[in-house]
Amino acid sequence: MIQLFLQKFRESTMSILIISFLLTGIGLIALKSISTGHEGHFLQQSFFKQFIFLLPAIFAFLIVFFIPRHTIHRYIYGLYGVMIVLIIIPFLGSEIASTFRWIDVGLPIGFQPSELAKWIVVIALARYLSDHNLEMNYFSVSILPIIIVLVPAAIILTQPDLGTAIIILVPVLPMLYWVGARPFHLFLMVAPLVSILTAFHWMSFSIWAAIMLFIIYKAKPNLVFSISTFFGNVFLGLLSPVLWGILKVYQQKRILTLFNPEIDPLGAAYQIIQSKTAIGAGGWFGKGWGQGTQTHLKFLPVQESDFIISVIGEEFGFIAILILITLFTLLILRTLRLAYNVDDRFSSLVLLGLSTIFTAHVFVNFAMTVGMIPVKGLPLPFISYGGSFLLSSYVMVAFIMNLSIDPKDY
């Protein structure tokens, strides 16, 4: 059995695991820097805890790596059902920080079931799309896959956790595209959302309307369909400010909090300014390990998790950021290449979905620390402090390495 395992291990794509370890190492160095300023007990430092979290993460990696692919394929729907139950349970439990993300497992650490949802949804979707020989030219075929992602995303959105909900939604688009959906259909799925968001700013709404016209013209569907799509979206856009006005102030606030959960006395804008200052002050090579004054000011409440890039950017500079982005890009492109090469469609879709999750995490996290997009609480894979997510990241790596091997007798 051990021999079998070693053989499987040798045949897998080691570069994926090596990149993951490199990234984890960089994360630990950054956490150590944050921890040194504290006089708290060594065992309570985030550096040490993250180090301990690595053990279950690697354990989970080994298990997942060894599960035969047909077993994954067979049980994924059941797992999907269990996952739905798990993400509903926290609503029945106690409130932590007035949200419902955590399950109290009786340990000193809580577990976040929405972490599981990310990859379970991708694998369940992969099975659906590969089992059914779908004629992807019809738009209606995309309905059930969308439901598969929409149900968990909606539950997680009400927790409220917009970041994770987005991560769960995003893979469905490339996965549908992968198996042959027309890009125009994907456009139809995204269009209403963009219409609603742009509606609050007339310039962006006009630009969006023009883009819509262009795309619909290029796609050449029949006349009735084009007209109804275009005006349906315009109508939705015009309607949304009206609906927004009808909402009570506290309801508006609740929705706004979704987009900006870090409501602190100093304001989210202030936080972004601090983060940008920290990163900008880093220059080419940074101020050196443990020397980041901006990040040590702790104006960033979640600097060891969501804002860890500010620490790295300030202390190690642009070169370190470049190395990080390169490593992540290599990891993702390598996975995409594997997705293209692998023999069966199920594995291919899983690999594609997981690489999408990594891409979304990396992009959103980097982009928010420099103010490219509004603040959302999304951690950076392998780097950010947090046990649940570290474990989840290594599980995803295990799936990638496991499913990218040509199926022989494992």
Place this chain on the structure above:
Amino acid sequence: MLKAANLIPQKRLYVISGVVLLLMISLVLRFFYLQIYFHETYKKKAEVNRIRAIPLNAPRGLILDRNEEIIVDNYPTYVLNAIPGEMLAKRKNFQIISLCTGIDTVLLEANYKKYFRGKFLPVRLAKDLSFDQLSRIEEHKQDLTGINYVQFPERYFPGKINAAHLLGYVKEVDQAMLKDLNVKDKYLYGDLIGWRGLEKVYEDHLRGEKGVYFVEVDAHGREMGLSTDYLKENAIPGKDLQTTLLIPLQKMLEQILDGKRGVVLVSLPETGEMLSMVSKPDYPPDLFTGATTVKEWQEIISNPEKPLLNRMTHGLYPPGSTLKIITAMTLMEKGNINYSETIDCSGIYEIGDRQFRCWKETGHGKMNLEQAITQSCNIYFYHVVQRLSLDEWSEACKAFGFGNVTNIDLFSEAKGVVPNSSYMNKQYGRWGWSKGHLLNLSLGQGELVVTPLQMMQYVNLLAMQGVAPEVHIVKDLTKKNYIVKNYSQRTWNRIEKYLQNVITSAHGTGKRANTNIQGLKISGKTGTAQNPHGEPHAWFIGYGEKDNELVSIVVLIENGGHGGETAAPIARRVFDFLFSSKDNMKLAFSL
């Protein structure tokens, strides 16, 4: 099932890889723009002019009495903070501070450890600094890098009244506490939070909102002046809390009860507003603010008189004869009693092999219901209560709110016990209890225990003939009514007449509560509750009415002996105070 082959056109791989590359390149460009292109700007911002956010602490709202006299106030103190990452010489700094303020360096060191949160966050070294100490620190400002001070409003009690159990106290939020709060983001270490009594119940109302201002700081931690980049946000003080208390009355009663153990409660039955709530012995209300020494604390908790116990809400006492009213009313309503029927009280009553005694050992002679209430004859009630079952009697007590909380706006209260047959079965076994227990219970003795606050609700229901708002300390019109349904108007009227007799009749046990005030009609009942730990507890409950103004009173003196002798005279002082002058009436009734 893994049969679907992976046949993906290469174009799709290129499209998706391309999208990923585009996203990543946009990130690289953005970081290049910030870190290289704009590096100088940000470097300056970060190193030359660091911005420090300094919190402005908001004072808590005041607590006022019904005439807007201040009960709890704030006074400004100063808190000394250190920024660890900016201190050049910690030990030297501490020595200078110690010289300036007289605070031991060991204490400074201990506070530094306790409140440390991070290299560049303020650590509280000392609080309650006087202006004197501060000006000496200001003189040494040159040598003290990384040290600053902010104003901090501390709770202050002008000392007119104690009312410590009622007002509660505030605590400083510390690390352990912050973990348990479910509104974590609202509080920082060192903030004040209401921890007991009104301070806790009305925390959201009393609590202010912090402000913040920003100063620019150079690399050595010296403040360079206000930042122009960020606007100052003023602190918003907490809202004042107007209670229904009447300071002069509270003050008088606290003096009367000084040195005794007991409770006096005064309220307005028509609204449920509490005018006065005294529980003695108590403790100074500022015991928990500032530095409580270990010795002071030890003294308080080891005191056998239990000053920390709020006897109003958590003291459990047998109610004694004050409960005869319920027994009588239930019998009257059921038609189980003949008003002219007399029973001969010889001072002793035997049932089985047990003897029950009247409080008057020589006996009252022939008694009817009216006389039995007026003179509080036990033997009469031993006879007639046997016409009720234990459960009928216990239901009647529960209807008046006994055995349940009153819902007063205080942190917590005890429920007391009203035994019924299933309770007694559990306690003594199915055959282990007998009629004798009922006799005892109906006189307010034995397993039945109540809180003085429940007695207040009971008196208010008697005064309002069955419909009275729940008692409360902060004006609240939404308080719902307690309703006692089971009695007819005739019964209510008759019992009121009897209760007036208790005060006015020559043999009435409550005659010492009577005043000479014209037009004041007082009703009441005394109680003398036996207890195994010494002298009986003395009760007086009652209400007085003049010019359509109604006031109700509960007096309890622990081990005070006869209710008529020790408790009733205190009630008289209250009636005298409230109704003797127009001025006092105005203070009490015009809210």
